[in-house]
Amino acid sequence: MRNEQPTSKVTNALVTCAAALCITCTAQAEETVELKIPPQSLETALLEFAEQSGAQVVMASTNVADIRTRGVAGRLTPRVALAQLIEGTDLEIHAVGERGFSLTARADEPKATQPKTVAPASAAKAEDPKKKALSSNLVTPDGDRRIETVIVTAQKREERLMEVPQSVTALSTAELTRSGALQFRDYADSVPGLAYNTNGAGYTQVVLRGVTTGYESSAPVAIYVDEVPYGGSGVMVNTTRQALDAGLFDLDRIEVLRGPQGTLYGAGAVGGLLKYVSKRPSSDKFEGQAQIGLSSTEQGGLSHSVAGAANLPISEGKAGVRLSGFYNHDGGYIDNLSRGKDDVNQADIYGGRADLLLTPTEQFSVRVAVFAQNISRDGESSADFSFAGSPVDSDMKQRRPAAEPFDQSFRLASVTLNYNFDWAALTSISSYQQDHTENVIDITQLYQPFTALLGHSYSSIGSVGETKTDKFVQEVRLASAGGERFDWIVGGFYTDENMDNHGRYVLEDAAGQPAPNVLNDGLTEIQFEEYAGFGTLTWHLTDKLDVSGGIRYSKVHQSFTSNFVGEIAVPSQPKTTGTTDATTYLANARYLINDQSMFYARYATGYRPGGPNNSYLDLVTLQQVPVAPFDSDTLSSYELGFRHETADRRFSMDLAAYYIDWKDIIIRVYDAGTGASYYDNAAGMRVRGGELALTARPVSSLTLAANMAYTDAYMAEDNSQLGAAKGERMPTVPRFSGSLTAEYDFSDIRWQPTLGAAVRYTGDRTASFDLNGGFPQYDMGSYTAVDLRAGLSFAPYDVQLYVRNLLDERGQVSAYTWQGNPLVSRVAMLQPRTIGLTVTTRF
Structure with missing residues (x-):
């Protein structure tokens, strides 16, 4: 081990971390997470949900367009939190793998619209950890990073900057x-x-x-x-x-x-x-x-x-x-x-x-x-x-x-x-x-x-x-x-x-x-x-x-x-x-x-x-x-x-x-x-x-x-x-x-x-x-x-x-x-x- 090259050490560390991550994701499928998502548009709320929970959500844009949510706060399992976010809508939740969910309209077949995938920051292959501050990431299936959603407290509530009715700059x-x-x-x-x-x-x-x-x-x-x-x-x-x-x-x-x-x-x-x-x-x-x-x-x-x-x-x-x-x-x-x-x-x-x-x-x-x-x-x-x-x-x-x-x-x-x-x-x-x-x-x-x-x-x-x-x-x-x-x-x-x-x-x-x-x-x-x-x-x-x-x-x-x-x-x-x-x-x-x-x-x-x-x-x-x-x-x-x-x-x-x-x-x-x-x-x-x-x-x-x-x-x-x-x-x-x-x-x-x-x-x-x-x-x-x-x-x-x-x-x-x-x-x-x-x- 004394003669091990630095590159080998890094490789071993990465393999170990990847294995640990896989085990952790499986074990945490039903663990609770701390969430704080304010009332806002459902699409933006789902972005924040993915960021805070580490879960992935697949949805059709037409299913969440113009819908607002009351938000969710507290320590909950991802599925329970997601249910609270869509409460009062005609959407229903389907499990996808160990850590994913899809949203479809009740009593309807999934629409032909190109689906969007809302993923945690770690799931975006192009995402750099230093860019995580202030943002949630909308990730399409090809991994293209599209948006950073800025959250501010200008009105003494956590709100999406896009919806704050005053002039604010966030750095x-x-x-x-x-x-x-x-x-x-x-x-x-x-x-x-x-x-x-x-x-x-x-x-x-x-x-x-x-x-x-x-x-x-x-x-x-x-x-x-x-x-x-x-x-x-x-x-x-x-x-x-x-x-x-x-x-x-x-x-x-x-x-x-x-x-x-x-x-x-x-x-x-x-x-x-x-x-x-x-x-x-x-x-x-x-x-x-x-x-x-x-x-x-x-x-x-x-x-x-x-x-x-x-x-x-x-x-x-x-x-x-x-x-x-x-x-x-x-x-x-x-x-x-x-x-x-x-x-x-x-x-x-x-x-x-x-x-x-x-x-x-x-x-x-x-x-x-x-x-x-x-x-x-x-x-x-x-x-x-x-x-x-x-x-x-x-x-x-x-x-x-x-x-x-x-x-x-x-x-x-x-x-x-x-x-x-x-x-x-x-x-x-x-x-x-x-x-x-x-x-x-x-x-x-x-x-x-x-x-x-x-x-x-x-x-x-x-x-x-x-x-x-x-x-x-x-x-x-x-x-x-x-x-x-x-x-x-x-x-x-x-x-x-x-x-x-x-x-x-x-x-x-x-x-x-x-x-x-x-x-x-x-x-x-x-x-x-x-x-x-x-x-x-x-x-x-x-x-x-x-x-x-x-x-x-x-x-x-x-x-x-x-x-x-x-x-x-x-x-x-x-x-x-x-x-x-x-x-x-x-x-x-x-x-x-x-x-x-x-x-x-x-x-x-x-x-x-x-x-x-x-x-x-x-x-x-x-x-x-x-x-x-x-x-x-x-x-x-x-x-x-x-x-x-x-x-x-x-x-x-x-x-x-x-x-x-x-x-x-x-x-x-x-x-x-x-x-x-x-x-x-x-x-x-x-x-x-x-x-x-x-x-x-x-x-x-x-x-x-x-x-x-x-x-x-x-x-x-x-x-x-x-x-x-x-x-x-x-x-x-x-x-x-x-x-x-x-x-x-x-x-x-x-x-x-x-x-x-x-x-x-x-x-x-x-x-x-x-x-x-x-x-x-x-x-x-x-x-x-x-x-x-x-x-x-x-x-x-x-x-x-x-x-x-x-x-x-x-x-x-x-x-x-x-x-x-x-x-x-x-x-x-x-x-x-x-x-x-x-x-x-x-x-």
């Missing part, structure tokens, strides 16, 4: 892996209608459908980890640009919901929602994967990554746990000339998940999940440009006398309880999270002359923003089983948040040594509490037409107090409290032309909570000036959509058009003349836009896709506080953006090579409004990036080679302008040409 783990994506910046340009501001990993503001004023007081897009909202909810905590940049390894998918999501997801989702959906543990099988990666960036450093995950069954059908961990080192590509440091934006992102699933009965399940992640970055991913658009030194260099590190630690624990009644499902989600972020911004240029007047000589001055958030969230909801004339969801929501915002300075003396902070040190303590109740009702007027309505009422209590000390400290603020409430609405209509085509119309609203305000010291009168509370802002969206796919599933289209009306926008006011800094409600803005996603599979191995977005976001009237004129475009948002991708899968060739290419385009944008004195205007222009990728699969390994930004385009992703540095715009640059390799193994 699977397989897609992210093929492109070498490790963080938010790597996939953001592929999502229609998404724009963002960033200074590097962990410091990003997400924008959907143009809902932004450039520098938000609170985030316009909500971030969720599974069922849990991330981050602080109020404006005082100052975390607008700290959107969670979660590690992407071992996720099931990312869902991006465009448009306001106020009814089901509450405050802060005025522009939409970004949801990270983790893989669910299994109690039935052991499996795992490991991944390593290496990449090199033009004019930058080497990056590397390592990750692993394992699913461990504890008790078959009763308990299982999934464990994963990841570490990503980003080599960086921006140099800080003032401090003589190369690749200053290098970062380390690491963390892990532990997820336990208990199913003591068929009706009851408990899921306990823990997620932890740290980000540590040496500096910003931005270069210094003049306001005329020219680099001060070069397009990959900055001059920052003060170091600008960024450190973030995020911890989340959640418990999800599900009890499945015959008529409804009860869900409870309890979560607790802690977030600690510390970020430094260089302000030497502004403060050096001023502090010299006070008798200080500093070589560098950095402004530190440190935020801490402790957040408890409880949600309980009851959802109907579906399949009846009326479907509904009712629920309650509660959040209790305690946040600290600690501002101070980090100083270096004339010799470059640390100096004590005598200038300013301030702590603001914020409490935020929200109670909400919500409900949605869907009325199936016919098998094809349904209408829905939803409402959510929220009541918010906020308080804050601040204490400042130092030579240039602003006055302390006594405890200030405030209470606001808001009601959001949802109404939509959906018409299912057939299983392949759908029209929908949607009206939805969202809001961000108002609250108590700062007072300020008038620098002219030297008197403390109280400021009235600011109101909640409100947003209304009107949307029309159409989805279609051909009967053979080779072509699909997703089209949406919308109009948005955003009123009483919450903004932060800075008045250099009086020293005022407070919150107010500005004039409204409007957005007119549309998105189009096309997918074509002219042959089974070739996939072509196009995603396009048009966003016309503009001010509805003049506003002097923003320096904005009526009709002026909103900052950050390109009018046109889109991507084209192509992928060819040589699945019939040994090692199953794949080739792919993508072109990403982002139109011109501005950083601010033309007359904004606090944040001067800067034009970022447009950019186009080209990506390539290639892969090989030879069991148990998948190898992916990718080139991101092939032509080394020096695109300007976002820009931060501030009166504190009036000569320089901080421009976040598109990652230069990056060549990388990842190797994944499954066991």
Whole structure:
């Protein structure tokens, strides 16, 4: 055995596995399996049944066309589950071999129509295991893979994306892996209608459908980890640009919901929602994967990554746990000339998940999940440009006398309880999270002359923003089983948040040594509490037409107090409290032309909570000036959509058009003349836009896709506080953006090579409004990036080679302008040409 060749070992292993598989299939013919198939078309439900049960179903298309099923959930034998799926139809079941079934119409001979075979993923001879995520496979007798059926939870139910009456993009783990994506910046340009501001990993503001004023007081897009909202909810905590940049390894998918999501997801989702959906543990099988990666960036450093995950069954059908961990080192590509440091934006992102699933009965399940992640970055991913658009030194260099590190630690624990009644499902989600972020911004240029007047000589001055958030969230909801004339969801929501915002300075003396902070040190303590109740009702007027309505009422209590000390400290603020409430609405209509085509119309609203305000010291009168509370802002969206796919599933289209009306926008006011800094409600803005996603599979191995977005976001009237004129475009948002991708899968060739290419385009944008004195205007222009990728699969390994930004385009992703540095715009640059390799193994 010591001299056995590696090829022989592999052959023996394969033979052993094949034999074991045959024995297992025979033994499991009547074993129970865990199934969760939502109400939907019967044809789609049978696809999911094959995927989840491992069984094979042969049917005639005409026998299941236009039939809907109530779905099935629980631990059942495949035959019993199949019987429940076809309950109420004129179909009957016939056994075919050890693990197969056929469906025919009762009292009829099988029809002459060419049969379809719905098979588990393992039965498709061309199927690669890495493509299993998010999909069920329709397999014809010749083994031709036709479709991937995407399941999402946008409406807090598992539904086929094709039937969801709103604009949703779902990115699977397989897609992210093929492109070498490790963080938010790597996939953001592929999502229609998404724009963002960033200074590097962990410091990003997400924008959907143009809902932004450039520098938000609170985030316009909500971030969720599974069922849990991330981050602080109020404006005082100052975390607008700290959107969670979660590690992407071992996720099931990312869902991006465009448009306001106020009814089901509450405050802060005025522009939409970004949801990270983790893989669910299994109690039935052991499996795992490991991944390593290496990449090199033009004019930058080497990056590397390592990750692993394992699913461990504890008790078959009763308990299982999934464990994963990841570490990503980003080599960086921006140099800080003032401090003589190369690749200053290098970062380390690491963390892990532990997820336990208990199913003591068929009706009851408990899921306990823990997620932890740290980000540590040496500096910003931005270069210094003049306001005329020219680099001060070069397009990959900055001059920052003060170091600008960024450190973030995020911890989340959640418990999800599900009890499945015959008529409804009860869900409870309890979560607790802690977030600690510390970020430094260089302000030497502004403060050096001023502090010299006070008798200080500093070589560098950095402004530190440190935020801490402790957040408890409880949600309980009851959802109907579906399949009846009326479907509904009712629920309650509660959040209790305690946040600290600690501002101070980090100083270096004339010799470059640390100096004590005598200038300013301030702590603001914020409490935020929200109670909400919500409900949605869907009325199936016919098998094809349904209408829905939803409402959510929220009541918010906020308080804050601040204490400042130092030579240039602003006055302390006594405890200030405030209470606001808001009601959001949802109404939509959906018409299912057939299983392949759908029209929908949607009206939805969202809001961000108002609250108590700062007072300020008038620098002219030297008197403390109280400021009235600011109101909640409100947003209304009107949307029309159409989805279609051909009967053979080779072509699909997703089209949406919308109009948005955003009123009483919450903004932060800075008045250099009086020293005022407070919150107010500005004039409204409007957005007119549309998105189009096309997918074509002219042959089974070739996939072509196009995603396009048009966003016309503009001010509805003049506003002097923003320096904005009526009709002026909103900052950050390109009018046109889109991507084209192509992928060819040589699945019939040994090692199953794949080739792919993508072109990403982002139109011109501005950083601010033309007359904004606090944040001067800067034009970022447009950019186009080209990506390539290639892969090989030879069991148990998948190898992916990718080139991101092939032509080394020096695109300007976002820009931060501030009166504190009036000569320089901080421009976040598109990652230069990056060549990388990842190797994944499954066991």
